[in-house]
Amino acid sequence: MIHRQFRRIVALASGVLLTAGLSLAAPAASATATATATATRAQSGSPLVVNARWAGHPTYDRIVIDVRGYVPTATVTPVRQLVHDGSGTPVPLPGRYFLEIRLHPAAAHDDAGGNVYLGPRLQRIDLPKLKGIALTGDFEGYVTFGAAFDTLPYYRAFPLHSPERFVVDIAR
Secondary structure (H helix, E strand, O other): OHHHHHHHHHHHHHHHHHHHHHHHHHHHHHHHHHHHHHHHHHOEEEEEEEEEEEEEEOOOEEEEEEEOOOOEEEEEEEEOOOOOOOOOOOOOOOOOOOEEEEEEEOOEEOOOOOEEEOOOOOOEEOOOOEEEEEEEEEEEEEEEEEEOOOOOOOEEEEEEOOOOOOOEEEEO
């Protein structure tokens, strides 16, 4: 009998504490949502893609896309062929395997239409894995790059901060 009463008291106390914890958490969640909304409004302008560079390391080749502002959402997708956005014309890079790197929202030009991208538009590269890179699009909030390889690329992609950049590492 005492055991049952003890269990009921523990259950009741747990419920009270849980309810109190949830009610205390609500203002904190609201403050977090407000801070996030403020940060989003402060960064409402699209980030600017200003450069693309690459390097060979002992166990991987690396592509780095430098961004002014914040690192936007980026996708890396294997594709059969690289084409220029808009026109659909093939990108003349050597290779049998290709990755499309797309950033959104992003721009490689300023609000007046002036070019802010200072990197290569089309560059052949002679690293063990990476054979070329090209800026293939800057249109309607999307900036797209293509990367070329002779062999199937195994990669990982991630943002880095201070300075802001998006990285693709390709294993050798």
